[in-house]
Amino acid sequence: MNVSVPFTAEQAKKLKAGDVVNISGVIYTARDAAHKRMLEEYDKTGKFPFDIYNQIVYYAGPAPAKPNEVIGSVGPTTSYRMDVYSPVLLRFGLRGMIGKGIRNNEVIQAMKQYTGVYFGATGGAGALLAKHIESVEVIAYEDLGAEAIRKLVVKDFPVIVIIDSEGNNLYETEPIKYRK
Amino acid sequence: MREISVELITDTIAQMCIEANCCLNEDVHTALERAKQKESSPIGKEILCQLTENADIALQKNMPICQDTGMAIVFLEIGQEVHITGGLLEDAVNEGVRKGYEKGYLRKSVVEDPFLRVNTKDNTPAILYTKIVAGDNIDITVAPKGFGSENMSRVYMLKPSDGIEGAKKAILETVEQAGANPCPPMVVGVGCGGSFEYSAYLAKKALLRPIGSHSDKKHIREMEQELLQKMNDTGIGPQGLGGNTTVLGVNIESYATHIAGMPIAINISCHVTRHCHKVI
Numbered sequence: 001m002n003v004s005v006p007f008t009a010e011q012a013k014k015l016k017a018g019d020v021v022n023i024s025g026v027i028y029t030a031r032d033a034a035h036k037r038m039l040e041e042y043d044k045t046g047k048f049p050f051d052i053y054n055q056i057v058y059y060a061g062p063a064p065a066k067p068n069e070v071i072g073s074v075g076p077t078t079s080y081r082m083d084v085y086s087p088v089l090l091r092f093g094l095r096g097m098i099g100k101g102i103r104n105n106e107v108i109q110a111m112k113q114y115t116g117v118y119f120g121a122t123g124g125a126g127a128l129l130a131k132h133i134e135s136v137e138v139i140a141y142e143d144l145g146a147e148a149i150r151k152l153v154v155k156d157f158p159v160i161v162i163i164d165s166e167g168n169n170l171y172e173t174e175p176i177k178y179r180k
Numbered sequence: 181m182r183e184i185s186v187e188l189i190t191d192t193i194a195q196m197c198i199e200a201n202c203c204l205n206e207d208v209h210t211a212l213e214r215a216k217q218k219e220s221s222p223i224g225k226e227i228l229c230q231l232t233e234n235a236d237i238a239l240q241k242n243m244p245i246c247q248d249t250g251m252a253i254v255f256l257e258i259g260q261e262v263h264i265t266g267g268l269l270e271d272a273v274n275e276g277v278r279k280g281y282e283k284g285y286l287r288k289s290v291v292e293d294p295f296l297r298v299n300t301k302d303n304t305p306a307i308l309y310t311k312i313v314a315g316d317n318i319d320i321t322v323a324p325k326g327f328g329s330e331n332m333s334r335v336y337m338l339k340p341s342d343g344i345e346g347a348k349k350a351i352l353e354t355v356e357q358a359g360a361n362p363c364p365p366m367v368v369g370v371g372c373g374g375s376f377e378y379s380a381y382l383a384k385k386a387l388l389r390p391i392g393s394h395s396d397k398k399h400i401r402e403m404e405q406e407l408l409q410k411m412n413d414t415g416i417g418p419q420g421l422g423g424n425t426t427v428l429g430v431n432i433e434s435y436a437t438h439i440a441g442m443p444i445a446i447n448i449s450c451h452v453t454r455h456c457h458k459v460i
């Protein structure tokens with residue numbers, strides 16, 4: 001299944017937990033430090049450093065690019081560290097998040113209420129994921145280094161829908177099938 | 181006395197930081213290949229295929245296997261016949277890390293203070309363990325450690341009466357609670373005995389042992405085998421999305437301890453368990 005970003009709540013509703021999805025378009029990287037600053041900036045100015053409506057945030061901080069390469073390895077970081085910030089962003093229309101690992105109940109409730117999708121990218125497959133990135137531009141908080149916000153243009157970026165907008169959650173439903 | 185210059189130490193460590201981060205160790209690669217054959221979940225199998233493909237791309241492009249190129253954990257076993265010349269050992273190690281992370285385009289992931297959190301921008305300082313041994317060589321191991329998995333690690337101060345069953349329960353519960361967070365399949369290092377901090381050190385050392393190797397103490401070996409089976413029976417699977425490849429290996433180190441205690445430390449690592457070893 002293909003998803004191009006930006007994508008609407010209507011489109012997000014069609015995605016179901018377990019769907020294997022290729023994302024194309026623009027996504028934005030942000031980790032803990034960037035999330036913290038984004039919300040501080042919103043409190044002060046009433047604006048985010050980019051328009052988050054119908055967009056996707058990728059929890060990642062790349063390794064530096066070598067000469068002649070677009071980007072270094074860039075796999076997902078563990079998502080639960082962003083749990084305190086995500087409900088607010090979902091309320092303002094953030095549509096998708098890409099990361100790895102569990103989310104807390106507040107995030108899942110906000111995803112249901114505001115129609116958000118949580119995608120998983122394969123943790124530790126940074127070299128493979130880098131091949132799906134066509135361009136990179138730091139758009140905010142450059143001083144944070146790897147943790148700065150980067151605008152990535154991606155092509156067929158491979159992810160799996162882990163938690164859908166109805167709250168179906170692969171981490172809850174799948175492991176028990178294989179438990180002995 | 182054999183003289184070894186700090187430059188040699190620096191250059192060797194710089195090279196090793198790059199090698200450790202870009203070439204997946206043979207034992208991990210083999211374990212992933214084997215897991216691919218055995219994994220019964222289709223998504224799990226697909227993920228394992230991505231992981232070996234990822235390692236191949238990293239090797240071919242000489243780029244890091246994972247963007248979290250870790251904190252550099254350096255173990256030195258220094259022969260007591262060695263005289264280090266030209267500077268201080270600790271500076272030489274940090275200079276090696278600085279050079280390696282710069283030259284290898286590795287990510288700088290170290291902040292200078294746990295609360296103020298300003299990035300040091302060169303991945304120093306390293307975590308350095310030294311041991312004085314016989315001989316006139318320096319035996320160097322560089323083991324970059326990512327924190328997605330490090331954060332899932334634990335130390336338990338169990339009671340002697342908890343026994344080996346109590347220890348197994350603690351280890352298994354740590355893996356189950358780590359779930360999808362440490363990028364399973366994991367590698368689990370366990371340190372049993374010693375003191376509070378020494379058990380954690382042993383757990384880290386256990387991760388340096390090749391996957392598939394076993395303790396030569398019978399009861400520990402049996403514990404490793406039983407736990408490996410039980411962990412893979414949890415169903416967590418690759419990336420926590422279900423399957424029977426939750427853990428690639430369980431390595432346990434043990435040491436003498438006090439009559440009143442039984443420290444058990446569990447150091448969780450991932451499928452990007454890295455270490456590079458050289459003797460100079």
Ligand code: SF4
Pocket residue numbers: 075076077123124125246247248325326327328329330361362363449450451452
């Ligand atoms: S847990 Fe391991 S594979 Fe996952 S991001 Fe961290 S270092 Fe990479």
